[in-house]
Amino acid sequence: MDVQHNRTERGVVDEKARYEPMAYGPIGAAVKGAMPYTEADPVGVHAAVLALYSAALNGNILQPNGRPSVVWTALAGRSRVGRKGYALSTAEAIVRDAIGDFLVLRRQGGISSGPSLVQTLYETEQDSLTQEGGMDGRTVIVDEEWSTSLKLTNRCPKYSGVLRTAWDGGRVSNVTKKDGQRVEVTVDTPALGFHVHIQPAAWAKYISITEAQGGSYNRILPVMVERSKLLRTAKNRRNPLSDIKVSASLRLGYEWARKETRQMELSEAAAEHFDDLRAEYEDIMDELPEEVSCFIERADEQVMRVACVLTAAERKTLISVKALKAARAFVEFSIASVKQLISQSNVQKARTVLPLDQKIREKLLIHGEMTSTLLYRALSSRYPADQIFSTASDMADVQVEQVRTNRPGQNPVIFRLVEPTPEPVPEPEPVKAPARKPAAVRKKAVPVKRATATKRAPAKKVAAPRKATAASPARTRAPRKAATKKTPQPITAEQTQEMTA
Numbered sequence: 001m002d003v004q005h006n007r008t009e010r011g012v013v014d015e016k017a018r019y020e021p022m023a024y025g026p027i028g029a030a031v032k033g034a035m036p037y038t039e040a041d042p043v044g045v046h047a048a049v050l051a052l053y054s055a056a057l058n059g060n061i062l063q064p065n066g067r068p069s070v071v072w073t074a075l076a077g078r079s080r081v082g083r084k085g086y087a088l089s090t091a092e093a094i095v096r097d098a099i100g101d102f103l104v105l106r107r108q109g110g111i112s113s114g115p116s117l118v119q120t121l122y123e124t125e126q127d128s129l130t131q132e133g134g135m136d137g138r139t140v141i142v143d144e145e146w147s148t149s150l151k152l153t154n155r156c157p158k159y160s161g162v163l164r165t166a167w168d169g170g171r172v173s174n175v176t177k178k179d180g181q182r183v184e185v186t187v188d189t190p191a192l193g194f195h196v197h198i199q200p201a202a203w204a205k206y207i208s209i210t211e212a213q214g215g216s217y218n219r220i221l222p223v224m225v226e227r228s229k230l231l232r233t234a235k236n237r238r239n240p241l242s243d244i245k246v247s248a249s250l251r252l253g254y255e256w257a258r259k260e261t262r263q264m265e266l267s268e269a270a271a272e273h274f275d276d277l278r279a280e281y282e283d284i285m286d287e288l289p290e291e292v293s294c295f296i297e298r299a300d301e302q303v304m305r306v307a308c309v310l311t312a313a314e315r316k317t318l319i320s321v322k323a324l325k326a327a328r329a330f331v332e333f334s335i336a337s338v339k340q341l342i343s344q345s346n347v348q349k350a351r352t353v354l355p356l357d358q359k360i361r362e363k364l365l366i367h368g369e370m371t372s373t374l375l376y377r378a379l380s381s382r383y384p385a386d387q388i389f390s391t392a393s394d395m396a397d398v399q400v401e402q403v404r405t406n407r408p409g410q411n412p413v414i415f416r417l418v419e420p421t422p423e424p425v426p427e428p429e430p431v432k433a434p435a436r437k438p439a440a441v442r443k444k445a446v447p448v449k450r451a452t453a454t455k456r457a458p459a460k461k462v463a464a465p466r467k468a469t470a471a472s473p474a475r476t477r478a479p480r481k482a483a484t485k486k487t488p489q490p491i492t493a494e495q496t497q498e499m500t501a
Helices: 009-022 025-037 042-057 082-098 102-106 114-128 147-151 161-166 199-205 209-213 248-259 267-289 299-312 320-353 356-367 372-378 385-392 436-467 471-487 493-498
Strands: 002-004 074-078 137-145 172-178 181-187 192-197 221-224 231-233 399-402 413-417
Touching: 009 042, 009 209, 025 042, 025 082, 025 299, 025 320, 042 074, 042 082, 042 102, 042 137, 042 192, 042 221, 042 248, 042 299, 042 320, 074 082, 082 102, 082 192, 082 248, 102 137, 102 172, 114 137, 114 161, 114 172, 114 181, 114 299, 137 267, 147 192, 147 199, 147 320, 161 172, 192 199, 199 320, 221 385, 248 299, 267 299, 299 320, 299 372, 320 356, 356 372, 356 385, 356 399, 372 385, 385 399
Parallel strands: 074 192, 074 221, 137 192
Antiparallel strands: 002 231, 172 181, 399 413
């Protein structure tokens, strides 16, 4: 088999350096041994191995405080480029020999509601009662299309609560009715494993900050993944994953753990290191915005869970500082992945925010004419009905019509796209020279003042002498009379005597 890397030599070195701090014990050795035969990201393979192997050990390996040690992971990466499926297949090849038929008997697909999750755990327990070894409720959910399941789980108010309680190892239950009687289905100690795949764009769409603040997603460790290399194989050669060597250490670790329930403990140095780690995470969360810190509020317990699984693979119950540091490296890689996903989510949301009128237009283009009820539902009920109706009524290309029917009740309102009515285009005015514009204004003003011209006859009489002719004697006398009125008469002697007397 010809192995050809599509990265630079520096990129390969960086990849090894990135995984080396978290590669510990038999699990780390198995992942590094499988890397020549896979195109997956080594951190993604490590995450999938932790999820599958811890699910197989679930119920038998407990933290120092008595809580479960199961690790839940989510691989986030683009289609094909992320090689999420390749990472899972590599992990299955690594652990298949170690955990026997566990994946065949206990694996479940995406579960989309709280009641169905409780019912699945309950039925798994009941089915195991007839098998050798007694009741065994171990179940692992493996969902390679998590975004599809999230569409449904986000609508179930009980799902998040059941998921959180199952991670904590607490009692879960669901009440149903059968033959008119109230029936309660209960699982006292759920043993649930969890591993899913999602694209970064789907994370932005379906992972709610509100749910995260409630604790639904800080129990899952997301890991950003990408392709590590390209493997070139000759035609008709077998799957390169079949060349992965079986890990005898992982098989022995599984058999050791299944013999009895084992409670892990920290060495004295590891306990001091863990206390320092908890204090550091407290300070980090105080500095981070709530939309980020809500995803990492259980980072210290996640470190403890990973360290327990790494140590159990060594068939030990005493957790060392080295195992704790390896677990911390993996959890902090997940924290960096969360920050990257949230950053991409903010960019995605900024790009997809559309005004309401454009959303209405897009829905009508897809579905054709729609009733008010269908349109409101298509807009996910995020807008009041009055706002949708008002916005659509103001759109030139949307017709809103109330259709009369012969049925009782309110007549339906129909929204449909139509060709917008073109506005009248004014005829272009003739182009005139700038110097002639005042004259044009005066010419247009003359007809408007023509009705009042008769009221200003005296003013015309004053100007009449300029237009006088021989045929109009009345007009020629007017200036003479005006002139005699203005000429002063001489005073006679008799008038002077009268005045002095």
